Amino acid sequence: MKTYNDFYPQLCSYKNLYRAFKKARKGKTLKQYVIDFEANLKENLLQLRVDLLFHSYNPQPLKTFIIRDPKIRKISKAEFRDRIVHHALVNILEPIYENIFIHDSFANRIGKGTLNAIKRFDNFKTKVSKNNTKQCFVLKADIRHYFNTIDHDILSSIISRKIKDKNVIFLIKKILANYSSESKEKGMPLGNLTSQFLANVYLNELDQFVKHQLKATYYIRYVDDFVILSRNKALLETYRQKISFFLLSNLHIQLHPTKSKISPLSCGIDFLGFRIFYHHKLLRKSNLRRFKKKPVILKEKLDNQQLAYDTVYDTMLGSIAYARQANTYTIRKRLLSQFDKLFSNQISTIEINRARKQKLL
Secondary structure, three states, X not given: OXXXXXXXXXXXXXXXXXXXXXXXXXXXXOOHHHHHHHHOHHHHHHHHHHHHHXXXXXXXXXXXXXXXXXXXXXXXXXXXXXXXXXXXXXXHHHHHHHOOOOOOXXXXXXXXXXXXXXXXXXXXXXXXXXXXXXXOEEEEEEEOOHHHHOEHHHHHHHHHXXXXXXXXXXXXXXXXXXXXXXXXXXXXXXXXXXXHHHHHHHHHHHHHHHHHHOXXXXXXXXXXXXXXXXXXXXXXXXXXXXXXXXXXXXHOOOEOOOOOEEEEHHHOEEEOOEXXXXXXXXXXXXXXXXXXHHHHHHHHHHHOOOOOHHHHHXXXXXXXXXXXXXXXXXXXXXXXXXXXXXXXXXXXXHHHHHHHHHHHO
């Protein structure tokens, strides 16, 4: 197995930190903390580089807040300077792990995402059900309190198999230690880029087990939600038992006792915000409610200068693309009409560029 040594200087390079800064500020250019940091950009990045090189970098305490839609979750927000470090770290690690991750891991990866996961599910259900002519069963499962139960020592051990640079490991441990959970040396905060990335590294162990030990062909994972499709219900039960034992013994995490079950596809499978059947999909009720509220919420954030209009426009396009996967034509048409009325005096960079291209044609 190929390993990687001595690339901490690359992580700390001005070029990488500048690239990380641009990623960290994306969609947040109107935020005062971004404006303040950018006012002395070169000096701030050079100071950050020195702090990293001499191991004097210490992340600031996370700011925690609660969101209640669709369910109550605790989100921990890092300082902008620390977010630059997170991006700098992921910039270096991501290309390495992209060669390790399986094809059907869809969360927090370039070119993946929920829409591609749903399309993959559609492809799998067609194959397994022989074009909807055979009964198909689905093992749908997720991890109980996943982010709060990730074991720091196990995670560090997994990363150390591939990453032999002790300085990189030291930085990862420092970022992990900045989060306080109920259990000592366990858990990662929701809302941090490093948490999203390292969550994939942790459950890549499960991916490899399912694909290479269980040899399950029709497996899809998105963060801690995963499905396996098969015509053989007994086989799926065997998979469930073996996966449960593997997670508990190797990763010290557990399947959710009530959300991990085997169901016929004819009853509908709840996956990534959709209720999926053989011939159609519905938006989950909670997602439908949020979708209907989207234009008004985006208008409030634009008025409060929480978002730039380009971000608002991109967000709405993404929501429409997501909803298009289900039977939502009427509601999409109504929402787009409402969006046009609320933002009639705005125009995005995308729209400007499209208009320019049309003039050139």
